[in-house]
Amino acid sequence: MKIDFTVNGKPHTVDVAPDTPLLWVLREHLELTGTKFGCGRALCGACTVHVDGQAVRSCAYPIEYAQASQVQTIEGLESDRIGEAVVNAWIDLDVVQCGWCQPGQCMSAAALLKANQSPDREAVDASMSGNLCRCGTYSRIRQAVDLAAKNLREGAE
Amino acid sequence: MKTVFRVVSASLVLGGGFTVLSCVAESGDPGDDAPSPNWTSVDRDTPQVGDPFATVARVLRHPRCLNCHPSGDVPKVGDDRRLHAMGVRRGDHNFGMPAMHCNACHRSANQEAAQVPGAPHWQLAPRSMGWEGLDDHDLAETLKDRSKNGDRSLEDLLHHVSEDPLVLWGWDPGVGRSPPPISHAQFVKAFRHWIDSGAASPAPGTTSY
Amino acid sequence: MSGAKPQPASKISRREMLESLIGGSGLVLALAYGRPLRAAVVKQSESLATDFVPNAFLRISPAGEVTVIAKHDEMGQGIHTGLAIAICEELEQDPRQVTVIPAPADPAYGNSAYQVQVTGGSTSSWSSLEQMQQAGAVAREMLVAAAAARWGVDTSACEARDGAVHEKSGSRQLSYGELAVDASRQPVPEDVVLRERKDFRRIGKPTPRVDSADKVRGIAKFSLDQRVPDMLTAMVVRCPFFGGTLKRYDVSRAEAFPGVKAVVRVPTGIAVVAEGYWPAFRARELVEAEWDAGAGGSLDTGELRKLYHEKAKQPGMVARNDGDAIQALSNAELTVEATYELPFQAHAPMEPLSCMVILKEDGGAKIITGSQMLGADHPAVAARLGVDPSRVEFQNSLLGGGFGRRANPQSDFTIEAVEVALAAKSLGRPIKTVWNREDDLHGGWYRPMYLNAIKAGIDNGKIVAWHHRVVGQSIAKGTPFEPLMVQDGVDQLSVEGVADMPHGIPNLTVELHTISLPVPVLWWRSVGHSHTAFAKESFLDECAHAMGKDPYQVRRELLQGHPRLLRVLDLAADKAGWSKAPAPGVGRGISVHESFKGFAAHVVEASVENGRPRVHRVVVAIDCGLVVNPDQVVSQMEGAANFALSATLGSKISFSQGRVEQSNFHDFSIVRMNEAPDIEVHIVASDDEMGGIGEVGVPGVASATCSALFEASGRRIRRLPVEDQLA
Structure with a gap:
């Protein structure tokens, strides 16, 4: 099945089985390996990308649904100020350990901050619970979301 | 598709959308002390007798319906009605939290490989339509209450249970999920029968499974 | 890996040890x-x-x-x-x-x-x-x-x-x-x-960190991210029973699936080689395989628990014997006894396993993978290919989590990938063998299931006798590490943390029953300490309770003469505000444990909400001697606390009718953001001998958590994970 869609602002056409998850199209056809595979069942969030502005689990997102859509991955996250703030906060606080889950964490954090510029602890916890981290970096993820939110608020003033 | 979107926006705006059928699955939610019924034991061929609402109630209490009509803020999944994993929450629009909206995982159709169920406008019923813990009387009252049901008349409700794709999903729930105890056609028929017989609320204290 | 006591208290010289490693195994450990x-x-x-x-x-x-x-x-x-x-x-x-x-x-x-x-x-x-x-x-x-x-x-x-x-x-x-x-x-x-x-x-x-920016931006290359021109992806159908064998199979439907290049027989099962993950995965579902379950076919966690309990009633191999614990127990005013159980535990690194093999014309190969143990994998691959190790090149990657899983002395996933490449050699293309999460959780190499049965004798408010029996599988047995780690029949990895407990208890016996099971086992972050610390520290809490004493003070008394343990214990208690009562409904637990030459104390605050455990706060004090990068010590303690909490609260591997019951993160439950506690880390400024960090933060968490839950609910958890035991 031929699919035309846009990834990080660049148009792409792929011809793959319609049930092929967006994850594998990104990783194998477009060689964008920043989007990670962790469970294949939308249970861990490592594969989170944005489709038309919505955070989705790309491992459970058949490519047929991506027809004519705008996809943003970690490789393109810094193209807007929220994404940039998230990535910078993650680096500033050395959130990563093994790092495998972190692109997905950043994609979720950016989706959260787009909807809520001042999330409290409960909102952060409830919005980030779909992203597993086996290394257990949760404390720093919370701090980084707070830092990104603070920097965005201050930058907007 | 247009119809579908109208339904979504209506429910979001009115805060009273009516979504009968549900999501994916934990027991022990506060306020849900109903026993776990054995769904497979229901005899689908026996004509329903007694209160006209009882058959409707049996369907509405099936996990396919009740899982996404929780009285709290966490959907349930599975025939054993486990709390939805991942800390999924209702969110402001019955559509999950930011970054964890229902459509982060649920598409408009079931996905067999990922074992994620899906149907158009997959979402939670509003809190006003939380049915857990209600007896047949309160369930019927809630259904009919236009301040709770998205300002729907009885005919609107019938139309909804007859045609809404999310309702229909309940009878095509994918591998590992049982459908309600009677067919969709029988359900619609029972619903119509209840309305035609005056849409009375059963006496308090009865809970039909 | 871990746990292998670095330069242990063994009397073997390094030369002897190395000779035994090399001679005993056939592995050339250079x-x-x-x-x-x-x-x-x-x-x-x-x-x-x-x-x-x-x-x-x-x-x-x-x-x-x-x-x-x-x-x-x-x-x-x-x-x-x-x-x-x-x-x-x-x-x-x-x-x-x-x-x-x-x-x-x-x-x-x-x-x-x-x-x-x-x-x-x-x-x-x-x-x-x-x-x-x-x-x-x-x-x-x-x-x-x-x-x-x-x-x-x-x-x-x-x-x-x-x-x-x-x-x-x-x-x-x-x-x-x-x-x-x-x-x-x-x-x-x-x-x-x-x-x-x-x-x-x-x-x-x-x-x-030197790797933060590239990891956050998705630029960093892990094993699964590595791509080479013309590469293919393989997935293997493995036996669902440990020790089973393939009886009959039909691969015709898989072979016909679009994108499939070959379906080949390998020692571990049947490999589907295809143009990418998705066709390999979809076609693998079409392989029809019938298995002889073999020895693993009857594995059942309930039955295993009975077996372990039976074993614990009988004397085992003596790992330590001070004084006369049995005599002292029979004379004691008060005796306390309890049994602690821990399940098999999977490492479940977030990055699933993978290994790419590029066969060379000279009979050698290039291997691109993510390994914690090239020292085993390199000679193993060379031996399998029948070439000198100089013809095998390894390109290692960043590891998306390891926790011991990628340090297998038996090189399981590496050798399997080589087998796949050899079986599909005629394709003439690089092949990456990839595991998914189900493969990972079903694939074995777990932390063994353990039982600890302990009896203590108490006289005049002091523990005078401690009789401890450990039941579990040996990790080291049958590996090149056996000569180093198994001494007088006792795998030190099974009893570390208790056979060397420094507490001032005059009569102390530790025994071990080594169980043989068809389940492949491996070191899991903190190895033996992951179970012995849970048992030892939980039991100390029970003894303190039986004596009507403060569990912190009981530890202080028993650890006199061990300044590094006392120092972290005091620091954690102080920072956690031990002298003040916790908030209403909140219980508090404390632990202190030495492992890997590092010293850690934990205070955990927890409560029970709607029958579920909720951990609010973890205070950690750590002494690892000289610190290289303080923020990474903090980071390791934070991560270790959450890692250990997962195994304390929700994750396990169990068996029913020979099959592993868990398959993915919906039923292998690890801590998520909404369950993750606040964690405070306090590093002791120490001039003492430098020690370890990565695993040291794990052992003490489970017992401190369960002690806190006991204080909150009055219910003692002696079997991990907690799951719904408090419902």
Whole structure:
């Protein structure tokens, strides 16, 4: 099945089985390996990308649904100020350990901050619970979301 | 598709959308002390007798319906009605939290490989339509209450249970999920029968499974 | 890996140990020791002739790029940064300005604690700190000598600082890049003087991780991200029963699936080789395989628990015997007894396993993977291919989590990938064998299931007798590590943490029953300590309760004469506010445990909400001696707490009718953001011997959590995970 869609602002056409998850199209056809595979069942969030502005689990997102859509991955996250703030906060606080889950964490954090510029602890916890981290970096993820939110608020003033 | 979107926006705006059928699955939610019924034991061929609402109630209490009509803020999944994993929450629009909206995982159709169920406008019923813990009387009252049901008349409700794709999903729930105890056609028929017989609320204290 | 007691209290000399390792196993575990630094320069495939390569750990290009070749594998613990800091301390270079790459397979990168190229046992920092400092110092001396020669002055007139050599009395300076070519011609100094600890400029100072930015941006390459032209992806249908065999199979539907290149038989099952993950995955579902369940077919967790309990009633192999515990127990005023159970536990690193094999015409291969133990994988692959190890090249990657799973002395997933490549050799293409989460959780190599049965005798408010029986599988048995780790029939990994408990108890017996099961087992972050600390510390809590004493004070009394344990215990209690009552409904638990030469104490605050455990706060005090990068010590303690909480609260591997009951993260339940507690870490400023970090934060969490839940609910958890036991 031929699919035309846009990834990080660049148009792409792929011809793959319609049930092929967006994850594998990104990783194998477009060689964008920043989007990670962790469970294949939308249970861990490592594969989170944005489709038309919505955070989705790309491992459970058949490519047929991506027809004519705008996809943003970690490789393109810094193209807007929220994404940039998230990535910078993650680096500033050395959130990563093994790092495998972190692109997905950043994609979720950016989706959260787009909807809520001042999330409290409960909102952060409830919005980030779909992203597993086996290394257990949760404390720093919370701090980084707070830092990104603070920097965005201050930058907007 | 247009119809579908109208339904979504209506429910979001009115805060009273009516979504009968549900999501994916934990027991022990506060306020849900109903026993776990054995769904497979229901005899689908026996004509329903007694209160006209009882058959409707049996369907509405099936996990396919009740899982996404929780009285709290966490959907349930599975025939054993486990709390939805991942800390999924209702969110402001019955559509999950930011970054964890229902459509982060649920598409408009079931996905067999990922074992994620899906149907158009997959979402939670509003809190006003939380049915857990209600007896047949309160369930019927809630259904009919236009301040709770998205300002729907009885005919609107019938139309909804007859045609809404999310309702229909309940009878095509994918591998590992049982459908309600009677067919969709029988359900619609029972619903119509209840309305035609005056849409009375059963006496308090009865809970039909 | 871990747990292998680095240079244990065994009487075996290192020579004997190495001989037994080599002789006993057939594995050639190559040695790095005793080589002069110059000889340790290995072929660095990416280095150019013009690069300055003073030793195996460092190279500097004429453009000034400083590259550290990391002997330890980066799996999240921050060791790439730690190694860079140690080198830069002496090199006089900003560690933020260096690139760190994984080492190839070569004896030069052997772990100094094990003489094998392996990252594990929480040994990386302490075992290689001085070696890295030396590597940096040697390079610095050669750069200084090159500058002195260029300027025609004595080396004493020059000093190295911030990536350049400066003339002390003048304004001349030359960058390391400018000196790289000349420095290569300088003789390697025989001796270098290392900076004293009090003069450290970089070691011990907070340094940002070298890998943060690339990992966050998705640029960093892990094993699963590695791609080569023309590559194929393989997935293997494995037997659902451990020890089972393939009876009958039909691959016709899989072979016909679009994108499938070959379906081949391998020792572990049937491999589907296809153009990418998705066709391999979809076609694998079409393979019809019938298995003879074999020995594993009857595995059942309920039955195993009965077996373990039965074993615990009988005397086992003695791992330690002080005084006469049985006599003292029979004379004691008060006896306490309890049994603690822990399930099989999967490592479940977030990055699923993968290994790419590129077969070469000379019979050798290039392997691209993510391994914690190239020292085993390299000779194993060479042996399987029947070639000299020099024909097998390993390109290691960043590891998306390890926790021990990628340090398999039996090289399971590496060898399987080689088998796939050999079986599909006719395709003539590189093949990456990929596991998904289901494969990972079903695939074995778990932390063993354990039972600890303990009896204590108490006289006059003091524990006078302790009789402890451990039941579980041996990790080391049957591996090249057996001679090192199994002593007098006792696998030290099964009893570590209790056979060496330092508590002042005059009559103490520890026994071990080693169970044989068809389940493949492996070290899991903190190894034996992961179960013994739970049992020991939980039981101390029960004893304290039986005596009506404060569990903190009971530990203080028993640990007199052990200042490092006391210090962390006091610090954790103080920071947690132990002397003040916790909030209403909240319980509090405390633990203190030594492992991997590190000392950690935990105070956990928890409550029970709607029948579910909720952990609010974890206070950790850690003493690991000299700290290389304080923020990464904090990070490891934070991560260890959440890692341990997952196994405490929700995750397990169980069996029913021979099959593993868990399959993915919906039923292998690990802590999520909404369950993650606040964690406070306090590092003891310590001049004592340097120790480990990576695993040290794990052992004490489970018992402190369960003690807190007991205080909150009155219900004692003696079987992990807690799951719904409080409902």
